[in-house]
Amino acid sequence: MSRSRIVSFVFVSVVWLYWFSQLNGAGAQITHPAEVTALGAIKKNLIDPNQNLSNWNRGDPCTSNWTGVLCFNKTMDDGYLHVAELQLLNMNLSGSLSPELGLFSYMKILDVMWNNISGSIPKEIGNITSLELLLLNGNQLTGPMPEEIGNLPNLDRIQIDQNQISGSIPKSFANLNMTQHFHMNNNSISGQIPPELSRLPSLVHLLLDNNNLSGYLPPELAEMPSLHILQLDNNHFNGSTIPSSYGNMSKLLKLSLRNCGLQGSIPDLSEIPNLAYIDLSSNQLNGSIPPNKLSENITAIDLSNNNLSGTIPVNFSYLPRLQRLSLANNSLSGSVPSPIWQNKIVNETEGLVVDLQNNLLSNISGSLNLPPNVTVSLLGNPICSNVNMIQFCISQSDVSNNQNSTNFTVVCPDQSCPPPYEYSPTSPVPCFCAVPLLVSYRLKSPGFWDFRPYIQQFEVYLSSGLHLNIYQLDVNSYAWEEGPRLQMFLKIFPVYSANGTHLFNRSEVLRIQSLFTGWRIPDNDVFGPYELISFTLLGPYEDEIPHSSTSGMSKGALAGIVLGAIAGGFMLSTIVSLLILRSHSKKHRAASKRRLLSKISMKIDGVRDFTYGEMVLATNNFNSSAQVGQGGYGKVYKGILADGTAVAIKRAQEGSLQGEKEFLTEIELLSRLHHRNLVSLIGYCDEEGEQMLVYEFMSNGTLRDYLSGKSKESLSFAMRLRIALGSAKGILYLHSEADPPIFHRDIKASNILLDSKFTAKVADFGLSRLAPVPDMEGSVPAHVSTVVKGTPGYLDPEYFLTHKLTDKSDVYSLGVVFLELLTGMHPISHGKNIVREVSAAYQSGMIFSVVDGRMGSYPSDCVEKFLTLARKCCQEETDARPSMAEVVRELENIWVMMPESDTKTTESLITKPGKVVTPPSSSSTTKNPYVSADVSGSDLVSGVIPTITPR
Structure with a gap:
């Protein structure tokens, strides 16, 4: 034809x-007309920069698969289809919620989590009597909670946490007889907790932490028959006591009342049979610790920072699941019973931390032997005057949550699994290659302090809840957050099939997604409530799986x-x-694009069009001995051109869509970028089905190599500061001098390369995006809305949540690199996040304990200023971070402060390629006294090392 x-x-x-x-x-109009009107009003009130709701004007909502609109699969008595769920999770929406939401007379789930929606909660939501899940958390909602929500007889879960909700808790909420979950933490809710809530027969989780609640703790809360978690941390119950009736909460698993201004004594909690977690720290509690034996399920007890006196009770010695006991900063006296740790049997995945710092303890009763994986800190007690107790007198920074993030890797052929395909790490068949579903998931109130002993139990719990085989679930990484909350990145792989199936089918993806979004995974006593942060579909799923399922017909x-x-x-x-x-x-378009690319590149000054044969000769037919690196794009080889020039050749792995995009992006950007702190593009090769980029060769490799110890030589502080300054200047050029400006989007230590003179050069522009350009009126948007990409640990938290990429996103990533330069640590390692770890050390005045010992001596005031700058760059709020110009200016000021001997030594060292020697310590006095990077806790206490006072 x-x-x-x-x-x-x-x-x-x-x-x-x-x-x-x-x-x-x-x-043809089969959705109820009132609900069609409501959807139109909702869209009108929302701002949708990513055009997620662009199909909301095409056809009928229930039969045209409108994004996020899920309908019942049959008509109701009125002859119409009705909306069952509105799922608008993490779509970068702003604007406000429309009062027309009240027109959905059959809706069960309203989910607008993790957007930027502002304004108040419409009282009309109280008209949706069928509503079961009200999920509004992670927005910018303000104003009070409507009384009308108390009229929802079927409501199972109300989540409004992480907003700016104010006002008091409506007494009408005591009518919610079916509600099991009140998640209202991290808001500005004020006033008294209504005693009437004690009438709630089904409430399991009451999370009200991080608000402005005041008054007294209602004793009546003990009458709630089903309460598992009572979490009220960081409120203002000043002068209130903990009611003794709380010891009668027979179902309680977790009691967390940290930093609430509480006074009086600790009630007897020994009659709560399954209590697992107690946190009463940072109050003004006094008296002695109740001596009665606690539940054997206890994993964590934190009574630190109170006014407790008396002795440590022996009952702490018989807790088989105990992971952490913190009694620091009290007035406890007498002996420390060693059976606390001697009776504890731990294995390689378990541990016990006993923090007894800053009390009046004078000796240890029993054995002084510490079993493996047990840490005891008695620093600041009279007992530490005994030299025989030195093993117990470690610093506070050593009493940290040292956990391992579980990443299991398999060794498989590099070329056989191109992105977005991955090897399933736990498949019973080695090197099974498939496309996973990516899930960001968080435990909001776990009942433990150390996740390691529970990882396998968690995998069994979640895989069974999802009706999957356990090998299909990979806990790719996890990290503790403030709360404490435990965030995880999960990968869910399709089941292995002998017929070669490597993908989930459409119905299976929708089934798994609905289990998460509908909170249909049963709660678990150990892991507590969970929340879905994102559910990401890659590659073949992205276009094939709609946002909603098809409905039935009238x-x-x-x-x-x-x-x-x-x-x-x-x-x-x-x-x-x-x-x-x-x-x-x-x-035809693909072939045209390639021909066009070649034609354009041929005209670019200084960018060469290499033949495949030239690349083969340069690398000795891509011999493995020439390989110097590897990434998601492909392998990197060192090559020698015919004229003797050493180059780095980045060769895309065959069939990589990511490689195709990076190939086009890097040529487009690097061909017009010229700065001494950016890696230069020499040419490209685009023939024989191959795509290769040819760069200047950086003989000293990546910054990450030097910080991780792969290189035998170490970098002095002056060298690290010089590298930081060069990197910042390169990024400043991208932000302010490139035309148009560019956001790098993947700044990390492995993308900062070092030439023969250790000049830092920023590399890898495959994920870069052009910055916003002025509109018709001349104003420049503050951000680019885009799918989140980058490397975990370096990602700007605000960009991750809002999908808004700004110049400050690069500032955050570079701040993480600065922390790496300071500490030598990885951004995420063994369950620890570098930003959180450095902040904790800084706030405790122990920052020198995390400084990388490999960099030798350093001027303390320069290190302090560098640290302060790095922490500013890593602020969670975008506006709190400095601009890149301010970063460069501050680094230059620190460089000027450096002792002249350091800067001269650095300049002399960079003339010797491949050799970096740590400058020797100077005994002479300068305005910047050196500090040894290898210090002990006792040195820090005695004042030999100048400490940093938090500002």
Whole structure:
């Protein structure tokens, strides 16, 4: 069929379809008209920069798969379909919630989590009597909670946490007899906790931490028959006591009342049979610790920072699951019973931390031997005057949550699993290659302090809740957050099939997604409540899986369906022809794009078009001995061109879509970027089915190599500061001097390369994005809305949550690199996040304990200023971070402060390629006294090392 005939045929077919739809008239409208109106009002009130709701004006909501709109699969008594769920999770939406939400008379789930929606919660939500899940957390909602929400008889879960909600808790909430979950933490809720809440028969989790609640703790809360978690940390119950009735909460698993201004004594909690977690720290509690034996399920007890006196009770010695006991900063006296740790049997995945710092303890009763994986700190007690107790007198920074993030890797052929395919790390068949579902998931109130002993139990729990085989679930990484909360990055792989299936089918993806979004995974006593942060579909899933499932049909639409079927049959041959035409067109466009790329690149000054043969000769046929690196894009080889020039050749792995994109992006950007702190593009090769980029060769490799110890030489502080300054200048050029400006989006230590003179050069622009350009009125948008990409540990938290990429996103990533330069640590390692770890050390005045010992001596005031700058760069709030120009200016100021001997030594060292020697310690006095990077806790206490006072 010729192209002109196809076009004519399509035109006639479209006319036929239009005529049939007009003939059918109102019969095609099968969603209730009031709900169609409501959806229109909702869209009007929302700002949708990513155009996620662009299909909300096409056809009928329930039969046209409107994004996020899920309907019942059959008509109700009124003859219409109705909306069952509104799922708008993490879509970068802003604006406000429309009062028309109250028109959804059958809705069960309202989910707008993790957006930027502001304004108040419409009181009309109280009209949706069928509502079961009200999920509004992670937005910018303000104003009070509507009394009308108390009118929802079927509500199971209300989540408004991480907003700016104010006002008091409505007493009407005591009418929510079916509600099991009150998650209202991290807001500005004030006033008294209503004692009337004690009438709630089904409430399991009451999370009100991080608010402005005041008054007294209602004793009546003990009357709630089903309460598992009571979490009220960081409120203002000043002068209130902990009611003794709380010892009668028979179902309680976790009691967390940290930093609430509480006074009086600790109630007897020994009658709570399954209590696992107690945190009463940072209050003004006094008296002695109750001596009665606690539940054997206890994993964590934190009574630190109170006014407790008396002795440490022996009952702490018989807690088999105990992971952490903190009694620091009290007035406890007498002996420390060593059976606390001697009776504890730990293995390689378990540990015990006993923090007894800053009390009046004078000796240890029993054995002084510490079992493996047990840490005891008695620093600041009279006992530490005894030299025989030195093993117990370690610093506070050593009493940290040292856990391992579980990443299991397999050794498989590099080329056989191109992105987005991955090897399933726990598949029973080695090197099974498939596309996983990516899930960001968080435990909001876990009942333990150390995750390691529970990892396997968690995998069994979650995989069974999802009805999957345990090998399909990979806990790729995890990290503790403030709360404490435990965030995880999960990968879910399809089941291995002998017929070679490497993907989930459509129905299975929708099933797994609905289990998360509908909170259909049963709660677990150990792991507590969870929340879904994101559910990411890659590659083949991205286009194939719709946001909502197809709904059923009303009887009134039957005629329209019949007529549509007739028209559909008429269109069948047209569709087949179009698919053939589209296939040919797609191949033609791909070939044209490649030819166009070559033509454009040929005209770029200084960028060479290499042949495949030249690349083969340069690398000795890509010999493994020439390979110097590897990434998600492919392998990197050192090559020697015919003229003797050493180059780095980045060769895309075959079939990599990511490689295709990076290839085009890097040529486009690097061909017009010229700065001494950016890696230069020499040329490219685009033939024989190969795509290669050719760069200047950086003989000293990556910054990460030097910080991780792969290189035998170490970097002095002056060298690290010089590298930081060079990196910042390169990024400043991208932000302010490139035309148009560029956001790098993947700044990390492995993308900062070092030449023969240790000049830092920023590399790898495959993920970079052009910065916003002025609009018609001359104003420049503050951000680019884009899918989140980058490297975990370096990602700007605000960009991760909002999908808004700004110049400050690069500032955050560079701040993490600065912390790496200071400490030598990885951004995420063994369950620890570098930003959190350095902040904790800084706030405790022990920052020198995390400084990298490999860099030798350093001037303390310069290190302090460098640290302060790095922490500013890593602020969670975008506006709190400095601009890149301010970063460069501050680094230059620190460089000027450096002792002249350091800067001269550095300049002399960089003239000797491949050798970096740590400058010797100076005994002479300068305005910047050196500090040894290898210090002990006792040195820090005695004042030999100048400490940093938090500002």
